[in-house]
Amino acid sequence: MRVHEGYSRTAYVGRRFTFKVANFSPANCARTIKSETKKYFTKTVEYELKELGLKHYLGQVYHFFHGTMLEGAFSNLWEFYGSLKFRDIVVPTRFSLFGIINIMDTAQEIGDFSEEETDAIINCFDHKDIKYIEHTVIMARNYGVHKGKLKLLDCGSRVTIKALSVQRDEFRKVLDTIEQIRGLANIQ
Numbered sequence: 111m112r113v114h115e116g117y118s119r120t121a122y123v124g125r126r127f128t129f130k131v132a133n134f135s136p137a138n139c140a141r142t143i144k145s146e147t148k149k150y151f152t153k154t155v156e157y158e159l160k161e162l163g164l165k166h167y168l169g170q171v172y173h174f175f176h177g178t179m180l181e182g183a184f185s186n187l188w189e190f191y192g193s194l195k196f197r198d199i200v201v202p203t204r205f206s207l208f209g210i211i212n213i214m215d216t217a218q219e220i221g222d223f224s225e226e227e228t229d230a231i232i233n234c235f236d237h238k239d240i241k242y243i244e245h246t247v248i249m250a251r252n253y254g255v256h257k258g259k260l261k262l263l264d265c266g267s268r269v270t271i272k273a274l275s276v277q278r279d280e281f282r283k284v285l286d287t288i289e290q291i292r293g294l295a296n297i298q
Contacts, residue, residue, distance in 0.1 A: 220294065
């Protein structure tokens with residue numbers, strides 16, 4: 111079994127199934143709770159709301175959860191949703207336990223993309239979206255061959271799901287072209 115560690119999730123890749131587990135760091139949670147409590151008692155929260163505005167403060171609240179189990183769980187839930195909505199583009203997630211763990215099919219790794227393949231993928235997305243999803247869509251390690259089709263292994267964000275919704279057909283065409291060039295259709 112291979113292990114791939116990401117920021118918010120760890121993937122345990124077996125021959126048939128891959129288990130994606132939301133990372134949980136008690137030390138990060140304790141450190142974050144301590145700093146947020148300290149902020150509260152030093153009037154930092156009041157200052158941030160009054161001087162910097164609600165949007166900034168909500169950003170700080172988001173960072174409270176960043177790196178805790180919630181982020182990985184939300185990523186798993188988005189990926190589960192994406193696998194249901196984009197069966198032709200995303201490797202299927204067979205089961206999700208409230209986002210704590212996802213069980214998905216294992217796909218065959220494909221190696222690195224050529225510069226032309228990377229450019230084709232980037233160009234099929236709107237340039238205002240690509241800056242938010244580039245880390246997902248241009249990294250070859252986020253793709254695999256599943257039942258003879260090149261598919262995404264990682265789509266655990268709302269922004270990626272939104273971009274795929276808009277550019278689904280064009281993205282599938284690019285994946286089909288890469289499949290044909292590399293002769294991936296015979297890989298199961």
